[in-house]
Amino acid sequence: VTAYSLRGKSAIVGLGTFGLGRAPGLSSMDLMAGATARAVPDAGLQLKDIDGICGGTLYHMFPTLSIGEYLGIRPTWACSDMTGGSSFLSHLLQATMAIEAGLCNTVLIAYGSNLKQAGTFGIHELPTFEKVYGLASPLPGYAMCAARHMYEYGTTREQMAEVAVAARQWAQLHPDATMKAPLTIADVLASPLVADPLSRLDCCLMSDGGAAVIVTSPDRAKSLKHRPVYFLGGAGASWSREVSQIPDFCTTPTAECAPRAFEMAGVTTNDVDVLQLYDAFTINVIMFLEDMGFCRKGEGGAFVSGGRIAPGGALPVNTNGGGLSFAHPGMYGLFTLIEAAEQLRGNAGARQIEGAEIAIAHGNGCTFSHEFTAVLGAASTV
Amino acid sequence: MTMPTSPMDGIGPEGQFWAHLRAGKLMIQHSSSTGEYVFYPRLIAPGSGADDLEFVEVSGFGTIYSTTIMRRPAKHGGDDNVAVVDLDEGVRMLTRVVDCAPDEVHIGMRVQAVIAGVDFGTYANSEQPIVLFRPAGLRAGAVS
Numbered sequence: 001v002t003a004y005s006l007r008g009k010s011a012i013v014g015l016g017t018f019g020l021g022r023a024p025g026l027s028s029m030d031l032m033a034g035a036t037a038r039a040v041p042d043a044g045l046q047l048k049d050i051d052g053i054c055g056g057t058l059y060h061m062f063p064t065l066s067i068g069e070y071l072g073i074r075p076t077w078a079c080s081d082m083t084g085g086s087s088f089l090s091h092l093l094q095a096t097m098a099i100e101a102g103l104c105n106t107v108l109i110a111y112g113s114n115l116k117q118a119g120t121f122g123i124h125e126l127p128t129f130e131k132v133y134g135l136a137s138p139l140p141g142y143a144m145c146a147a148r149h150m151y152e153y154g155t156t157r158e159q160m161a162e163v164a165v166a167a168r169q170w171a172q173l174h175p176d177a178t179m180k181a182p183l184t185i186a187d188v189l190a191s192p193l194v195a196d197p198l199s200r201l202d203c204c205l206m207s208d209g210g211a212a213v214i215v216t217s218p219d220r221a222k223s224l225k226h227r228p229v230y231f232l233g234g235a236g237a238s239w240s241r242e243v244s245q246i247p248d249f250c251t252t253p254t255a256e257c258a259p260r261a262f263e264m265a266g267v268t269t270n271d272v273d274v275l276q277l278y279d280a281f282t283i284n285v286i287m288f289l290e291d292m293g294f295c296r297k298g299e300g301g302a303f304v305s306g307g308r309i310a311p312g313g314a315l316p317v318n319t320n321g322g323g324l325s326f327a328h329p330g331m332y333g334l335f336t337l338i339e340a341a342e343q344l345r346g347n348a349g350a351r352q353i354e355g356a357e358i359a360i361a362h363g364n365g366c367t368f369s370h371e372f373t374a375v376l377g378a379a380s381t382v
Numbered sequence: 383m384t385m386p387t388s389p390m391d392g393i394g395p396e397g398q399f400w401a402h403l404r405a406g407k408l409m410i411q412h413s414s415s416t417g418e419y420v421f422y423p424r425l426i427a428p429g430s431g432a433d434d435l436e437f438v439e440v441s442g443f444g445t446i447y448s449t450t451i452m453r454r455p456a457k458h459g460g461d462d463n464v465a466v467v468d469l470d471e472g473v474r475m476l477t478r479v480v481d482c483a484p485d486e487v488h489i490g491m492r493v494q495a496v497i498a499g500v501d502f503g504t505y506a507n508s509e510q511p512i513v514l515f516r517p518a519g520l521r522a523g524a525v526s
Binding site: 133140192244249 | 451464465475505
């Protein structure tokens with residue numbers, strides 16, 4: 001048995017989001033439940049059909065217990081692999097293994113956060129040698145990766161701004177996106193620096209919100225409400241936890257996990273129709289495209305320029321507007337799966353990529369610490 | 383596996399690091415069997431698993447690998463530097479650079495460790511000094 005045996009062995013059948021942007025009075029678990037209450041009927045199922053749970057927040061030590069209790073589900077299998085914002089993509093792989101092994105039939109992957117109301121990330125455990133220096137957020141670490149990328153490869157703030165502008169243009173096509181006002185490269189460059197070289201508009205939003213995805217076996221998927229979106233491949237890689245331990249500030253673990261995921265799926269970069277990349281900061285998209293092999297290392301800045309990843313460009317990236325302009329409730333990973341699935345269902349409205357058959361959903365955890373690449377496909381690819 | 387006998391019984395690797403700083407010494411773990419330096423302090427070396435880590439005094443000289451300016455309004459203390467330094471011995475440390483303006487810190491800059499008390503982070507306004515860096519070659523003086 002190899003990892004290839006998992007290709008096509010699960011399908012995403014239900015999608016839900018809830019309370020995106022600002023959700024006064026609601027707890028993180030309320031937001032998780034609101035999204036679940038949409039994802040379950042979206043699949044044409046009921047809560048009692050769920051027998052597996054995946055999830056995790058920055059605030060819950062026992063997330064699958066809290067989720068199961070809140071929803072009144074007693075799962076036969078559960079998993080809360082915690083790798084930061086990429087966790088939910090890892091959960092898709094775990095769920096696929098569990099379904100294939102017969103441990104459960106239908107898995108809920110759920111997330112909720114009231115980050116905007118709370119006004120803090122609220123991460124339980126910060127690295128010792130970052131707390132010593134007063135670091136309380138991932139911002140300075142990413143800023144230093146961006147600075148190093150500029151130093152080694154001549155990447156410019158204008159090139160990073162291209163990522164933010166493309167995201168905003170996509171967000172304007174999504175009815176639920178938070179930020180829709182027109183945005184230019186000059187606007188990004190003129191916005192205040194928060195951690196050099198990153199300006200406020202190089203940074204993702206701080207939102208409330210919940211997200212939920214239902215995963216089941218390919219057999220069951222065929223009889224449900226929407227076109228199944230198949231798991232074709234998935235792989236994660238973790239290289240560090242804290243900033244000082246990142247081996248190379250210009251290369252992320254994506255360089256390891258994306259090739260493994262592509263190989264499992266039997267695809268190359270040429271086969272990919274649309275990508276959803278966790279854009280906590282603009283530099284992330286540039287580095288992920290390099291590390292996935294869409295361009296060579298160091299050429300990501302030039303690659304994203306000229307609107308290449310924007311609506312009408314050659315390579316559509318973050319078609320919901322991403323964490324930069326759609327929503328970012330602390331951990332964004334599950335939203336990459338949702339938008340990838342919307343595109344493969346053909347349900348993405350004004351932002352639909354015509355004939356999309358292969359989509360990438362890519363999650364990022366902590367500070368380029370853990371990366372997870374998932375390859376999803378329409379029925380024609382299985 | 384035989385774990386090293388510590389000269390400081392009852393104090394773990396991290397505690398020993400802080401104790402050396404209180405004594406005014408920047409000590410980093412070193413493995414005689416593999417020749418590698420290790421930071422942050424651990425019981426065994428990452429990768430090799432070497433279990434003969436011992437604290438040795440290091441030069442304190444290093445090079446800025448990357449740096450940023452955390453922008454803050456003046457009423458909240460103003461702009462601050464955060465940097466990552468590659469020590470000449472080969473380990474990488476998160477730190478702050480002092481004794482120069484945040485916008486003077488740049489990648490490739492040579493720096494030298496300074497052990498000082500601070501008013502931020504875990505050991506703010508305590509008896510525990512931490513490792514900061516200043517531009518190399520700067521005359522000794524009060525840490526700003």
